[in-house]
Amino acid sequence: MTLNDIMFYLFAGSILTFSLLTVTSRRILRSAVYLLFVLVSTAGIYFMLNYNFLAAVQLTVYAGGIIVLIIFSILLTSHVSEKAVVAPVRQQIFSALAVAAGAILTILTIVKFVFTPTTSPAVDANVTNVGRALVSYNRDGFALPFEVISILLLAAMVGAIVLAKKEKHLVPSNEPNTNPENPSKS
Amino acid sequence: MIDNIPLNAFLILSTLMFFIGIYGFLTRRNLITMLMSIELILNSVNINFVVFNKFLYPNHLHGHFFSLIVIAVAASEAAVAIAIIINIYRNFKSIDVDNLDQMKL
Amino acid sequence: MSSYAYTLLIPLIPFLVFVFVGLAEDKLKGKLGGLIGTAGLGIGTFLSYYTAFKYFITDHVAGTGYTSLKAFEITWLHLTDKLVINLGVLIDPISVMMLVVITTVSFMVHIYSLGYMEGERGFARFYAFLSLFSFSMLGLVLATNLFQMYIFWELVGVSSFLLIGYYYEKPSAFSAAKKAFIVTRFADLGFLIGILILSFNTGTFDFQTLTDPHGLAIASKGGAAFMGLSIITWALIFIFVGGAGKSAMFPLHIWLPDAMEGPTPVSALIHAATMVVAGVYLVARLFPVYAQGGPVALEVVAWVGAITSLFAAVIATTQTDIKRVLAFSTMSQIGYMMLSLGVSGYGGEEGLGFMASNFHLFTHAMFKALLFLGAGAVIHAVHSNDMNDMGGLRKYLPITHITFLIACLTIAGIPPFSGFFSKDEILVAAFHSNKILFGIEYFVAGLTAFYMFRLYYNIFWGHDRHYHHTPHESPKVMTIPLMILAFGSIFSGFLPFHNLVTSDGLGFESHIDWMIAIPSVLVGVIGIAIATVMYKTQNALPDKVAGSFSFFYQWAFRKFYIDEIYLFVTKKIIFNYISRPVAWFDRHIVDGTMNGIANLVVFVSYNIRGLQSGRVQQYAFVFVGGVIALVLIFVYAL
């Protein structure tokens, strides 16, 4: 067993462990942190696969951006010490069963299926190649998805702002005494 | 570099991650943790894309770019979702998904 | 032939009067409506007498029989290729005789009612209905075919209904009207079924074709059998059911006593002289078919007639309502007529019963109308129907008294009044046919004399009651019809019926059989004598007699509980055990099933609604489950 193997199983192990912890931890903030570990480990996998640019994006956007966003929202919506309400046991069992069945099915399919890799020479996924492909509008270029994504991001940004902005009388408040100290806010 | 690790190992890893994500989505009551489960799912899918790219079609970078796009989508999705969550929280004083059955009316 | 076309006017004038008076009822002040009606019927009466005169005397070629002829006919409706409903006017001996009877009695009643109904609310309405009735009855007797007869049969029924229910604010009057209509309607059901069978098997409604001795109806008497009798016989029995209903034969008689709730002139016209003999007329009309196509049906007719006459006479001896006594008497007399038809044969001397029946119908119409109108005059004077409220009226009502006495003697069969002649013919006919029936009729003759004189003595003799005001004789407009009818009662017996109205149109020699006549007169006299002893003066004898037969008396007084049986069947059984369950069944089972289906849909959707809970996780769970299931199916199972 090479070091590479060990590295892989280490990453895989941490991904699975922290994934499980993410979805089972009763403290939301901890879940977020566990998620961060999962994402970082995933980035490690990408590194191992030699997709350095992707791994970097994964680290910055996911681990850096999204997790921060999530943590902020957690802090906004609940107390740090607050424990998440757990679903009823029945729901957990059924979900687990369904999930297990799904996983087994999928894995069985994967195992049974014979993959045939292409024999064409590989392309190195270095930053140059990636960058070139990203803005190329040739047959293997990704200029159009790139633009689409940029528009999507813009739209998401605008949407997020609009949604999160406090709007007056969005829902008529049934409890006018909720914020008695700050009536001008609502 | 990692050629001796079989493709199936990656796929099984991503499958498990995917279903763990689904499990989380099904069982967590908190909207934010559900969102995190979705991130897990997306992540597992990303792994698949990348691995297929690497092992089966190294002559292209399609899987790689797909992952990139997914990450971007995930980011914007997270942003919008969190905006919605905050909005919901403001209106319902709760982000427990069980309280949010107004949709059926 | 068309020289009789004017006869169409006889029914048509009353119809027009009905339409006019009926529509303009509010506008006709005072007696105007009545006068119009009376005038219209007067014309009809004149035309009828003219027709009778013309048919029987002027147009008759001596030595030949009377033929039947169609004065007028139009097609009213096509049913099938063969069955066509015509409306027309048929002139033959019995229809002409009936014309005379109906118009005479109706005209008398019209005149009489001018006095009797004076000041009643709806005076014009009364005359409109009377005209409607006259129209229907005339249309009935002039019918050229069975179906026309049925049409007018129904119309007669409805006009009777309207007239019985004339005092519609009185619940008893309306329920009597309803009862009359429904009972006769029930009988008409039999009539209709009979028509259906008969017309299907013969392919015609027409009387001339039906009664043709070589026609299908008579020729097919040995045809397809059902329960031992030929189809034609069954048809005839069914038709007789209709006739029995109209003529109040046992056991369909229950409506007639109640029908006395109507105004008395109506009882005289409809429930004594004309409508109730429609059944007799019906059998007489189809007599050739009965006699030759279904002798068994004729036996049924005879027995039903005999039983009814006995049954009604027994009840009549116990009743105290004078109109009801007369009603039962009517039933009894119609029973005579039916019996007479039933024992008759066809043609020549054999047809004595047929002749006797029509003869009796004629005389009965006169004297029974007289009795009813007389009773009306009495009621008019004392404002009561109950003979216990009457007595000693002969001083106050001299004309009524005399005419009533004449009528009583007539019905009792005392010579030389007309009832003697007609009843004698019936007894002779019965004697030659069936001794048992003959015996019954002898007994009934005695009973008749007894109850009529019981009635007579109770009204006009005995001691005075305390009247609210002194009874006084009715106005002339009422007494003159009484006198005319009394005249008819006395002398109509001398009409040569055996030459005029016979089963085959040919006259035959008839003579009084003194071997039968003398005992029958004696029986009548004995009946009168007993009544005289018991009722002429107030004494305790009637109560004693009643007491010694108390059980039987009670039965007879209660009309043998037939009404109660009917009530039990209709109210208890039909109403409670058919109609109520049907209503319940409809509401709960049939409708319940429909509602059940609807509720099932609601139930299912209510439960399905749970799936659409709005809970994202539940959706996701189903989604995942669905995906897994699909994978299982498509990847692993296939």
Add this chain to the structure above:
Amino acid sequence: MNILTLFVVIPVLTVAGILFTKDLKQSRLVSAIGMTAQLILSAVLVYLYVSERNAGNMAPMLFMYDLLWFPSLNIHYAVGVDGISVAMIALTGVVVFAGIFASWKMEFLSREFFISLILLATGVFGFFISLDLFTMFLFYEIAVIPMYLLIGIWGSGPKEYSAMKLTLMLMGGSALLMVGILGIYFFSVPTGGQLTFNVLEIAKHQIPIEMQRFLFPFTFVGFGILGALFPFHTWSPDGHASAPTAVSMLHAGVLMKLGGYGAFRVAIYLMPEAAHEQAWIFIILTTISVVYGAFGAIFQKDLKYINAYSSVSHCGLVLFAVLMMNQTAFTGAVIQMISHGLMTALFFALIGMIYGRTHTRMIDEMGGLMKIIPFLGVVYVIAGLASLGLPGFSGFVAEMTIFFGAYQHVDMFHRIATIVAVSSIVITAVYILRVVGILLMGPIKDDHFLHLPDANWYERLSTITLVVGITFIGMMPLWLSDMINFSLAPLIHKLATIQLPGM
């Protein structure tokens, strides 16, 4: 323009006219004008039809017009009339006319009311003139839908329930009908070639007997539900009881006739072989309808329920006659449809007027009304007498024709069914007289009723129109029966020539 198309155009124009009105007075005026025009048009049509026939035009359908409007399924706007349709159109004209005047005082949402009412009439007129099954079905649906609104909005009592029930059951019928009609369409030309919805075209061919066996029950029951076939009649009592006057009139008077007409024109005409085979089942059902409806009516206390059950009985007689499948019975069926249409419309009109005065429909709460409102009382008695089959009124003609037609079958089964059906005349008499007795005769029960006003001019107009129709047919049935008889010739011919498998 084709005269038949006018029957659809005039109501549509009337509806358009009502849209521009402001209040009750205007909208009822427009409706009255439109429907009077319609009535006159019906009369003109009858006249034209009769004169055309007298001129020797022997075509099975007159005034034909054909317009392809949906080519890919070969759906035409094909119209044409024979004696039967003409008679039904005349009936509809009279009933709608009377219905407008019966709802002269409809204050609540009057504009919408009249629009719905006339839309309903449009559907009915369209149904009767159509020769194309699909167009016929379309008009049928047009007639059914406004019903829901009319009962649900302007009804009384449990109106939502009744409206829902009525509409759902009729829609259930439509669903069955749709199966039947599509089935007929797909097997309309068994020899191959362009499929068609046109009744006349289909009638030229024989639909395969196996398909007929399958389709006939669908079609017949589909129409039968509308014709209150036992046990699918329960919408009728509730629906009628809740519906406003004019709607009850139209519904019982005309819409229920769509069932009988359709059963006759589509089910029997196009599938005579299967009809022959399966008639016995439906004869049993309709015989039950006839007697059962009458018995059901005896026990009711609500005037409208009584009349609704009586409609079940009378409409049962229509279907009964249709199933007897001979000329006389068919004629009787059509006359009965017309007669019952007029009578029942009259009844419902009267009930509405009485209800408008006494504010109750329970017969035991009323009594002696004859003395207070003599006009309505007399007309009620006339309607009752007509309903129990008194000669001189249309009911008698119809019933007699049916009974005699039905009795022409020689076998015991038909005979017994006929005799059972005949017995309904007695039961009918019982319930009619019961109502008349309790309602109109006897002493006045409630002093509040003492000063009720008698009929107004519009009420008189409405009822007299119907009474005249009833009496006219009752007195002179020959022209009507001849008109119908003539039009039955193609069907009778078809019936005579069919090969009956196994018979």
